[in-house]
Amino acid sequence: MDLFFFISVIVGMTFIFLYFVIRYDLKKKNVELEQSKVELEKMKLELSKERKEQDGDER
Numbered sequence: 001m002d003l004f005f006f007i008s009v010i011v012g013m014t015f016i017f018l019y020f021v022i023r024y025d026l027k028k029k030n031v032e033l034e035q036s037k038v039e040l041e042k043m044k045l046e047l048s049k050e051r052k053e054q055d056g057d058e059r
Helices: 002-058
Strands: none
16 A cells, blocks of 8 residues: 555656646747747838838938
8 A cells, every 4th residue: 555655646746747847848938939029020120120211212
């Protein structure tokens, strides 16, 4: 009975550990995704500024 209890505790702790690892990984990926979105928006703004400058030069 003690061995069954010990194995059950180890398995339970393993699942708890995996839960926190997966949660941390998802948060990390979400942060990376948000950073890439910000970089994309910066690039869009720079391109729109360049287009406006070019349109202003041509006129």
